[in-house]
Amino acid sequence: MEQYSERLDDIFQALADPTRRAVLRRLGRGPASISELAAPFDMALPSFMKHIHLLEESGWIQTRKEGRVRTCALEKKPFATVETWLSEQRALWEGRIDRLEQFVTSPQRKEKPR
Amino acid sequence: MEQYSERLDDIFQALADPTRRAVLRRLGRGPASISELAAPFDMALPSFMKHIHLLEESGWIQTRKEGRVRTCALEKKPFATVETWLSEQRALWEGRIDRLEQFVTSPQRKEKPR
DSSP states (O other): OHHHHHHHHHHHHHHSSHHHHHHHHHHTTOOEEHHHHHTTSOSOHHHHHHHHHHHHHTTSEEEEEETTEEEEEEOSHHHHHHHHHHHHHHHHHHHHHHHHHHHHHHHHHHHSOO | OHHHHHHHHHHHHHHSSHHHHHHHHHHTTOOEEHHHHHTTSOSOHHHHHHHHHHHHHTTSEEEEEETTEEEEEEOSHHHHHHHHHHHHHHHHHHHHHHHHHHHHHHHHHHHSOO
């Protein structure tokens, strides 16, 4: 549970930046090299690499070096983790709505006791 | 688009903390006062209030003061924003899978030209 919570911290932290979200978006279309990924950004390579490392450490991407080229690919597991978190939240509200409905409908039942 | 991106930064930043996620989870069951929300945490009130302010500024909660009690309530719009972002990402992969399927199936069609 502790580990799950820490993983969520990292997963959401990774998404809290427009460069990192743009990298994930690009990788949604297929794997790409670091230089391809960095091209659209007016950013020094060391700064860009910090984003890549954060994406890799948080589990959003995998990278693989072949010769002098490092290729990045999207990992889908964190998406599933975020979706699970969202659906857990939704289940809480829906439980609340169910309880509200019970509260609203049960007195009416009491008024018609046959 | 710029505004949407900044809003996403704040929305995801707010989720990158276990205390803030726990507050959202509690508010999923219905509105609560600051003291009710703070009770489960071994945290000084000023530190806890920073989390509350961050949740309010990022749009995840609304707070309302009545007399000496400030009540917090969940806002559902950011959930929809996160869900939209996730489904945009999914559409990208699915587009990629569609293109892969076309690539895999179209040569077979060329082999049978009638």
